[in-house]
Amino acid sequence: MSVFNVGDTVRVLAPFTESLPEVYIVTEVINTDDDGTVYILGDRGGFDAVYLEASA
Amino acid sequence: MITTRDQLIDALGNNSSSLVIDKASLANAAAGQFFSLWTATGVPGAGAAPGAAAVPTNATVGAFGFANQTAPATSYLAWLAVQFGNSASNLEIHDRLAAMSGLSGTVTTAQGALSLVTTNPGVDRIGDANYSDVQWWLEVYTALGATGVNATVAVTYNDDTTGNLAAIALGATPRQGRLYPLVSAVAGIFIKAVNSVTLSATTGTAGNFGITATRPRTSVSAPLLNKTEMFDWALLGLPEVPNNSCLQMIMRCGTTTTGTVRGQGKIAHG
Numbered sequence: 001m002s003v004f005n006v007g008d009t010v011r012v013l014a015p016f017t018e019s020l021p022e023v024y025i026v027t028e029v030i031n032t033d034d035d036g037t038v039y040i041l042g043d044r045g046g047f048d049a050v051y052l053e054a055s056a
Numbered sequence: 057m058i059t060t061r062d063q064l065i066d067a068l069g070n071n072s073s074s075l076v077i078d079k080a081s082l083a084n085a086a087a088g089q090f091f092s093l094w095t096a097t098g099v100p101g102a103g104a105a106p107g108a109a110a111v112p113t114n115a116t117v118g119a120f121g122f123a124n125q126t127a128p129a130t131s132y133l134a135w136l137a138v139q140f141g142n143s144a145s146n147l148e149i150h151d152r153l154a155a156m157s158g159l160s161g162t163v164t165t166a167q168g169a170l171s172l173v174t175t176n177p178g179v180d181r182i183g184d185a186n187y188s189d190v191q192w193w194l195e196v197y198t199a200l201g202a203t204g205v206n207a208t209v210a211v212t213y214n215d216d217t218t219g220n221l222a223a224i225a226l227g228a229t230p231r232q233g234r235l236y237p238l239v240s241a242v243a244g245i246f247i248k249a250v251n252s253v254t255l256s257a258t259t260g261t262a263g264n265f266g267i268t269a270t271r272p273r274t275s276v277s278a279p280l281l282n283k284t285e286m287f288d289w290a291l292l293g294l295p296e297v298p299n300n301s302c303l304q305m306i307m308r309c310g311t312t313t314t315g316t317v318r319g320q321g322k323i324a325h326g
Contacts, residue, residue, distance in 0.1 A: 015208040015254055019223035030203055032260035034162045038203050039257070045204045045225050048164045048257040 002049055004039050005029065009055040012041075016051055020044060023055045057130045058326045064289060067324035068134055073122035075321035076100075077305070081141060082233040084199075085309040090235035092195055092268070093305040093314060094118050094152070103304070105197040105264055109156040109175040112302040119152070122323045124299040131297040133274055134289040134324035142315030143281045146308035150270035151301040153177045153190065157266030161200030161230075161259035166210070170267040171249035180298035183271055186214045187246040192238035194253065195268040196230045201260030204228045209238055210252045213245040223256075230265070233314065235306065238267075273303065284319070297323055 004010060004026045012020040020041075028040035038046035058064050078099040085091050094103040095118075103118020114121055125131055138147065154175040159168045172182060172190065183189030194207060206223040213219070221241050230236075240247055250267045273295040278285040297303065307314040 012256075015210065015220050016206060016223055016256055018220055019206070019208070032201060032203055032258050034201075034258055034260055034262075036162065036164075036258035036260065038205070038260075040203075045206050046257040047205070050164065051256050 002052065002054060004049065004052060010052045011055050012047065013051045013053055057128050058132060058324065063326050064134065064324060067326040068322055071325045072134070072322040073325065075120050075323065077138060077317055077319040077321070079305065079317040081316050082314040084231040085312055085314055087310055089309050090237065091233040091307045091309055091314045092235050093233065093307060093317065095197060095232060096314070105157040105266065106155045107158055109154060109170050111154050111175055111177045112152050113300040114302060116302055118304060120303040122297065123325065125325050129325055132289070132294050132324050133292055133297055134294060134322050136276060136287045136292060136319065136321040137284055138276065138278065138317060138319030139282060139284040140278050140315050140317055141281055142311050142313065144279060144310035145315055146275070146277045146310065147317065148275045148306045148308065149273050149303055150191070150306055151181055151273055152304045153181055153269040153271055155195065155266060155268040157197050157264055159253060159265045161255065161261055161263040161265065164255050164257060166252035166254045168253045168267055169251050170269065172269055173249060181271065181301055187248045189271050190246065191270050191272055192247050192250060193268045193270065194224065194236040194238065194265055196232060196234040196263065196265045198264035199232055199261065200226065200230045200263035200265065201258065202229050203257065203260045205259055206256040208254045209250055211247045212249040212251060213240065213242065214248050215245050217245070218251065226259070273297065281315070
């Protein structure tokens with residue numbers, strides 16, 4: 001599992017790829033109340049690291 | 057079966073089940089959002105989160121009660137008088153065909169399923185055999201967390217093909233009653249089962265949500281608050297109400313609450 005930082009460019013993995021096929025920028029990293037880490041892709045919402053990969 | 061105006065008048069006057077509506081408002085809505093009044097307190101009583109997949113009926117708490125008929129006698133929603141606490145209120149009445157809950161806002165792997173093939177309310181309630189009369193939803197019973205995430209819903213269509221629906225942005229803190237419509241991603245084929253729901257990340261709070269299948273029966277709208285609007289059989293479209301139908305109300309919100317809903321109605325039998 002990768003760790004991303006604000007400003008990183010990422011691709012979204014299945015099963016979200018069909019709806020979000022572009023390259024997106026991590027705009028915020030949130031630690032949630034249940035000790036999760038969520039990467040916010042602007043107005044595309046939050047993603048767990050398992051559904052993201054670094055964009056080449 | 058009612059086929060003439062005389063039969064309809066006779067049924068309204070002499071052979072009908074009365075409906076009473078007195079539902080409290082649900083908060084934290086927004087204009088344009090769908091909200092289920094299933095869990096709102098009042099009359100009918102507040103429905104419960106179903107847990108395991110189940111077929112609710114007219115005997116389930118939360119549904120409008122009415123008398124089942126012996127064929128060929130049939131039931132129809134034939135008259136409705138309703139008053140809303142908000143202006144620009146849009147009320148739909150659906151038959152709640154099947155539902156399940158217990159999904160978590162903190163689980164990021166695939167969870168949940170609901171099939172109208174295995175959780176089957178009967179062909180008369182489902183309508184067209186291709187499932188085109190069915191509306192599918194994600195329904196929130198207890199608020200999820202503040203982190204806005206996406207949901208991908210995997211489905212089986214009526215032609216037995218499978219696929220993912222377009223990702224649904226749940227937004228921050230989906231509230232009790234919120235309904236997210238699930239719409240076929242392929243024109244001309246229709247959902248007969250939801251195979252899983254996958255959240256893109258934890259919302260931060262487990263909450264409780266689920267999958268619901270309904271069949272729209274009628275829809276009414278009122279422009280002004282606190283003014284009773286009356287809808288006769290023609291305005292309602294005289295929708296048939298099959299035996300055991302679990303009639304529930306859904307609000308298409310015009311503002312930040314669902315508003316109170318009060319009124320009465322008649323289900324005509326004949």
